[in-house]
Amino acid sequence: MVQQQQFFVSEQVRRLPWLLLAALEPGPQPAALLLSLIEQQTGEFCEPGTFYRWMALAERQGWMERVAGENPLALYRLTVAGIAALDRQRAQSLQPSGVKENIMRFVTWIVRLYPPAWRERYEEEMRALLELHTITLFTVIDLFFGAFHAWLDPHYRRTNPRLLRWRIHSAGVLLSVSLGTCFFAAMGWIQVSDINTPADLDRLATTLSPLAYSVLAPLGMVGLAIAFCSLLILACTLIAQGWLSLREKLQGKKEPGKARKRGAPWWYILRLLPIALAVFLLSIPRTWIPSWLGINDWSFNGFLFVLLMDGAIEAAAYVLSKGKAWLERNGFPLAVVVSGAMVSVCAFNVIWTSAVWQLIPRMEAAHPTWQWQTSLIIQLACMVLATVLALLALGLSLGVSRRLRPMSAPPPHTLDTELRTL
Amino acid sequence: MHTTVSDPGRFSDPSLLILSSLASGPKHGYAMIEDIERFCGTKIEPGTLYAAIARLERRGWIEPLEAEARRRPYRITAAGATALREHLATMQRIVSTGMQRLAPI
Numbered sequence: 001m002v003q004q005q006q007f008f009v010s011e012q013v014r015r016l017p018w019l020l021l022a023a024l025e026p027g028p029q030p031a032a033l034l035l036s037l038i039e040q041q042t043g044e045f046c047e048p049g050t051f052y053r054w055m056a057l058a059e060r061q062g063w064m065e066r067v068a069g070e071n072p073l074a075l076y077r078l079t080v081a082g083i084a085a086l087d088r089q090r091a092q093s094l095q096p097s098g099v100k101e102n103i104m105r106f107v108t109w110i111v112r113l114y115p116p117a118w119r120e121r122y123e124e125e126m127r128a129l130l131e132l133h134t135i136t137l138f139t140v141i142d143l144f145f146g147a148f149h150a151w152l153d154p155h156y157r158r159t160n161p162r163l164l165r166w167r168i169h170s171a172g173v174l175l176s177v178s179l180g181t182c183f184f185a186a187m188g189w190i191q192v193s194d195i196n197t198p199a200d201l202d203r204l205a206t207t208l209s210p211l212a213y214s215v216l217a218p219l220g221m222v223g224l225a226i227a228f229c230s231l232l233i234l235a236c237t238l239i240a241q242g243w244l245s246l247r248e249k250l251q252g253k254k255e256p257g258k259a260r261k262r263g264a265p266w267w268y269i270l271r272l273l274p275i276a277l278a279v280f281l282l283s284i285p286r287t288w289i290p291s292w293l294g295i296n297d298w299s300f301n302g303f304l305f306v307l308l309m310d311g312a313i314e315a316a317a318y319v320l321s322k323g324k325a326w327l328e329r330n331g332f333p334l335a336v337v338v339s340g341a342m343v344s345v346c347a348f349n350v351i352w353t354s355a356v357w358q359l360i361p362r363m364e365a366a367h368p369t370w371q372w373q374t375s376l377i378i379q380l381a382c383m384v385l386a387t388v389l390a391l392l393a394l395g396l397s398l399g400v401s402r403r404l405r406p407m408s409a410p411p412p413h414t415l416d417t418e419l420r421t422l
Numbered sequence: 423m424h425t426t427v428s429d430p431g432r433f434s435d436p437s438l439l440i441l442s443s444l445a446s447g448p449k450h451g452y453a454m455i456e457d458i459e460r461f462c463g464t465k466i467e468p469g470t471l472y473a474a475i476a477r478l479e480r481r482g483w484i485e486p487l488e489a490e491a492r493r494r495p496y497r498i499t500a501a502g503a504t505a506l507r508e509h510l511a512t513m514q515r516i517v518s519t520g521m522q523r524l525a526p527i
Contacts, residue, residue: 026447083491090452122472128492129451129468139467146469155480 020051020058021078021086028067028077031055058082090132103135110140113147115156181386436466436474441483441498441506448487448497451475478502 023029023037035051055076058064063082067075078086107130111123133139150156281289443449443457451471459465466474475496478484483502487495498506 025453080491083493087491087493118476122476124492125451125489125494126468126472129455129471132452133455133468139469142467142469144469146473149473150476 018086018089020054021063021082024064024076024078028075030073030075032073087132104131107135107140107143110143110147114150118150118156177389181382436470437478438509439464439466440474440478441502444484444496444498445506448495450493450495
């Protein structure tokens with residue numbers, strides 16, 4: 001049985017066929033009832049001929065469809081296209097379109113101030129409503145208060161996944177920079193302590209306490225292995241990126257779906273040159289290098305470790321950008337791994353600094369030069385910097401771990417969840 | 423929510439108005455605003471409307487239906503109808519008591 005229902009007649013829809021569509025909004029109606037409904041609502045007589053002509057037009061436009069029966073008792077209902085057409089008509093107001101657009105842009109911006117969890121659930125329908133609504137100063141103030149109120153509601157206080165990804169990414173970059181700084185400091189220390197041959201290591205063993213040596217020697221080996229891998233990854237990454245860039249250039253097109261913008265091929269070749277030079281200098285006897293080039297142990301090691309740091313950062317950035325989907329799925333374990341790495345770096349720095357501190361009085365006598373003192377200050381500054389960076393990254397990754405843990409809980413906005421929590 | 427000086431909407435609560443509006447059948451946000459303005463004279467702004475909708479939905483007093491062209495209609499649940507009935511009965515008692523006490527004045 002079809003119930004007679006009232007429908008909403010605003011100024012924008014006070015004409016056929018909009019009246020017709022508005023009359024169908026509460027639910028399907030027979031054609032004869034529609035006519036009387038429109039007459040009741042508008043208080044004006046409607047010619048049946050005009051009415052059925054408009055009905056035919058609305059049906060042809062796909063705004064309404066016949067459910068059952070024949071005219072005048074045929075049952076009609078509003079289609080999705082009809083709802084959209086009615087909405088568009090209602091959205092038309094006396095304001096000029098430019099002003100209306102600007103106002104809509106502004107209120108859309110205000111809606112973005114709502115918490116992400118609230119927006120996931122209500123943003124679309126709220127925006128559809130605002131398109132129909134006459135925006136006034138009250139509306140704007142009301143939206144601001146609504147956004148503020150939603151942020152106060154613990155139900156919608158959920159962390160933005162993009163922010164989490166940014167934190168994981170930042171923690172990874174900080175980890176790389178911290179490791180690079182550690183290596184730089186370590187190389188300076190090795191330079192100062194004159195470790196060039198196995199005999200130097202023996203001398204170091206007698207200088208340091210057994211405990212410090214047993215920790216430093218394996219750490220040094222691991223550090224050198226990581227440094228070598230960083231250099232290798234940098235070279236491979238640059239070769240691969242340069243090759244892909246060259247291929248794109250030759251084919252005259254870019255591969256679709258590539259989020260990372262590649263540079264020109266010459267850029268990768270330029271960045272590969274220092275690595276090639278370092279490998280070349282490492283492979284030839286030192287006596288072959290002309291003295292006028294000014295390449296001594298200090299400058300060469302500094303140059304090598306700038307390359308290593310670059311390699312570590314490049315490798316971390318490459319892995320993180322490539323593994324974005326993996327990152328989204330496995331954010332929590334990654335955050336735990338990064339936190340663990342940060343703790344290791346902090347512990348490593350503390351041990352290293354204590355060992356250097358222990359050696360200072362002995363080495364001061366052996367190297368009373370300004371180079372040594374400057375190097376020592378730089379090393380200690382690098383270690384402090386590396387520790388601060390590691391602590392920052394640790395804070396970020398621990399924050400991510402804490403925030404990601406509740407994500408295993410079911411989404412809070414479903415009706416079932418609401419009923420369960422009542 | 424802003425009203426004219428003489429209308430009774432000043433004393434109304436958005437949740438009560440929404441439940442009253444939905445008592446006549448499912449409606450989407452815009453239809454609720456229009457309906458409430460017609461029967462009560464109060465024009466609810468979208469921010470207030472959706473804050474109340476969210477509260478009512480969480481209490482299980484209203485539930486969303488399938489969205490049609492970006493608009494999502496809502497309908498009152500049995501629990502919502504019971505809550506509305508109880509609230510209106512209380513208001514009815516207040517109205518009758520108030521009117522009785524005003525009669526001698």
